[in-house]
Amino acid sequence: MKEEFEFLFSLVVSGLSIGMMYSLIALGFVLVYKATDAINFAQGEFVMLAGFICAGMLAASVPLWMAIPIAIIAMVVFSFALERVVLRPLLGRPVVAVIMATIGLAAILRGLPPITIGSQTLTIPLPIGDEPVKFLGTSLAQIQVLGLVVSAACLGGFTWFFMKSRMGVAMRAVADNQQVAMAMGINVERYFAIAWAMAGIVAALGGIIWGSMLGVDTQLALVGLKVFPVVILGGLDSIIGAVVGGLIIGVVESVAAGYLDPIVGGGTKDFAPYVVMIIALMFRPYGLFGKHKIERI
Amino acid sequence: MQDAPAHDVVAPSTVTMLAVNNIEVVYDNVVLVLKGVSLDVKAGQITTLLGANGAGKSTTLKAISGILFTERGSITKGSISLEGMPIHGRRPFEVTKLGIAQVFEGRRVFESLSCEENLIAGAHIERDMGKIRDGIERVFTYFPRIKERRNQLAGYLSGGEQQMLVIGRALMSSPKVVLLDEPSLGLAPMLVEEIFGIVKRLVSEQSLSVLLVEQNANMALTVADHGYVMENGRIVLEGSAEQMRSNSDIREFYLGINEGGSKKSYRDVKHYKRRKRWLS
Numbered sequence: 001m002k003e004e005f006e007f008l009f010s011l012v013v014s015g016l017s018i019g020m021m022y023s024l025i026a027l028g029f030v031l032v033y034k035a036t037d038a039i040n041f042a043q044g045e046f047v048m049l050a051g052f053i054c055a056g057m058l059a060a061s062v063p064l065w066m067a068i069p070i071a072i073i074a075m076v077v078f079s080f081a082l083e084r085v086v087l088r089p090l091l092g093r094p095v096v097a098v099i100m101a102t103i104g105l106a107a108i109l110r111g112l113p114p115i116t117i118g119s120q121t122l123t124i125p126l127p128i129g130d131e132p133v134k135f136l137g138t139s140l141a142q143i144q145v146l147g148l149v150v151s152a153a154c155l156g157g158f159t160w161f162f163m164k165s166r167m168g169v170a171m172r173a174v175a176d177n178q179q180v181a182m183a184m185g186i187n188v189e190r191y192f193a194i195a196w197a198m199a200g201i202v203a204a205l206g207g208i209i210w211g212s213m214l215g216v217d218t219q220l221a222l223v224g225l226k227v228f229p230v231v232i233l234g235g236l237d238s239i240i241g242a243v244v245g246g247l248i249i250g251v252v253e254s255v256a257a258g259y260l261d262p263i264v265g266g267g268t269k270d271f272a273p274y275v276v277m278i279i280a281l282m283f284r285p286y287g288l289f290g291k292h293k294i295e296r297i
Numbered sequence: 298m299q300d301a302p303a304h305d306v307v308a309p310s311t312v313t314m315l316a317v318n319n320i321e322v323v324y325d326n327v328v329l330v331l332k333g334v335s336l337d338v339k340a341g342q343i344t345t346l347l348g349a350n351g352a353g354k355s356t357t358l359k360a361i362s363g364i365l366f367t368e369r370g371s372i373t374k375g376s377i378s379l380e381g382m383p384i385h386g387r388r389p390f391e392v393t394k395l396g397i398a399q400v401f402e403g404r405r406v407f408e409s410l411s412c413e414e415n416l417i418a419g420a421h422i423e424r425d426m427g428k429i430r431d432g433i434e435r436v437f438t439y440f441p442r443i444k445e446r447r448n449q450l451a452g453y454l455s456g457g458e459q460q461m462l463v464i465g466r467a468l469m470s471s472p473k474v475v476l477l478d479e480p481s482l483g484l485a486p487m488l489v490e491e492i493f494g495i496v497k498r499l500v501s502e503q504s505l506s507v508l509l510v511e512q513n514a515n516m517a518l519t520v521a522d523h524g525y526v527m528e529n530g531r532i533v534l535e536g537s538a539e540q541m542r543s544n545s546d547i548r549e550f551y552l553g554i555n556e557g558g559s560k561k562s563y564r565d566v567k568h569y570k571r572r573k574r575w576l577s
Contacts, residue, residue, distance in 0.1 A: 173418035176407040179367050185393030185422035185470055291409055
């Protein structure tokens with residue numbers, strides 16, 4: 001009985017830490033959706049791109065302390081350019097146009113590495129030990145602890161930004177009603193660019209951590225697939241939703257893998273989150289924390 | 298044009314704040330909506346723009362604030378100036394910085410923001426946090442009801458409160474001119490009276506100028522100093538509010554009063570409206 005419980009506990013702990021790292025990727029998605037109403041299907045590819053930039057820098061023997069900021073800056077520049085060149089012309093067009101543009105972008109980004117640098121897997125060695133951190137009878141890899149801390153810091157930081165800072169309030173105003181926000185003297189296009197840049201920063205951090213954990217190749221983009229169950233469960237426009245959704249999906253995935261994999265022979269990790277997503281869509285189509293449109297009668 | 302517009306000599310004592318000079322507005326590059334509109338908003342006055350649905354009143358306001366481009370409209374002719382400086386063709390946030398605030402029709406609050414956050418968003422062009430806090434307090438003195446609900450989501454306010462909030466929000470950018478679009482829309486008569494009373498006070502106490510678009514001509518002409526009537530994208534009548542109130546056509550078509558002073562039945566008004574127009 002005690003062993004049984006310890007097994008479950010360790011699955012939950014590892015699920016929570018992975019879940020927090022999903023939240024980090026989902027955050028990039030939520031930031032863009034919240035401010036610009038655009039659904040970014042290329043978030044996973046953003047993460048992959050950031051991983052490649054960082055790993056590529058390291059391979060070119062740039063020190064890590066420089067490679068990380070360079071990856072972040074490169075992702076910001078990339079997002080700015082993307083917003084300016086691809087997405088701004090689509091302003092005011094149907095949402096489908098933006099979705100298609102990001103799907104196309106995702107395909108292009110995934111196709112780039114094999115034709116440029118080949119298909120080998122690069123690594124991002126972070127200066128942390130291999131020794132797992134032990135606590136409460138369970139243990140967690142150091143990279144997971146690092147991921148947990150970075151994700152929590154980002155999520156906390158962006159929550160503060162949206163709730164308390166004036167720029168955050170302006171950004172929410174833009175998300176609420178673009179035309180009225182313009183009349184308030186808010187430069188709406190600039191805020192769109194800022195939202196994309198923030199998504200770029202988050203993707204860079206996610207790419208470095210996930211890349212360090214899984215290795216950097218085109219498979220890294222697949223973490224983006226986990227974003228959809230997370231944001232649909234949590235609510236497309238809620239940062240808290242991204243956190244809670246991420247944690248739930250992480251735990252579901254880890255527990256399902258722990259108990260069902262031995263029976264069915266593996267692979268539950270990849271579909272369990274989608275089962276949760278479909279159930280969430282049936283009962284709470286706005287997600288747990290998503291914005292309902294306020295209807296006054 | 299059957300009746301000549303009643304152009305009058307306006308008392309020269311006031312300065313022109315906002316001048317719209319013979320503008321033409323085209324939507325989607327083909328639909329001509331404003332066909333040469335000119336009007337002046339004098340400093341410290343309420344100028345009202347009356348007219349039926351679709352006359353082009355809201356379009357005029359959007360042309361001034363620069364919001365027009367979001368609806369695929371553009372100014373193809375004429376000019377707009379604020380205190381003599383041309384402002385047409387500028388982007389909306391630049392126009393706001395120059396001192397024009399627009400209050401849209403239909404109480405467009407930021408629903409998912411609290412009242413206070415709505416006001417903070419309204420003060421976006423203000424850099425000094427202290428001034429913003431003073432601004433919020435000033436709005437609260439004019440609209441004490443908003444103060445009571447400062448932390449509530451604006452989407453849950455009543456219609457009257459939302460109207461007060463959007464007017465308060467427009468004041469947050471310390472504008473010289475406020476463009477006020479149909480503040481009476483869908484509100485109870487008592488509330489309308491209260492809100493117009495506050496607007497009147499604001500104009501005299503905060504050195505504002507207001508361009509008020511209304512369908513409620515009766516209410517608008519009691520608070521306004523000067524008025525214009527629009528029809529089919531043209532100004533067809535202009536005069537001081539007093540002259541307008543006594544103009545027989547206005548009385549018939551917009552106030553529903555006939556020469557005897559008694560209220561006319563709706564049926565008669567409708568009959569007249571169908572038969573007679575300034576422009577056909």
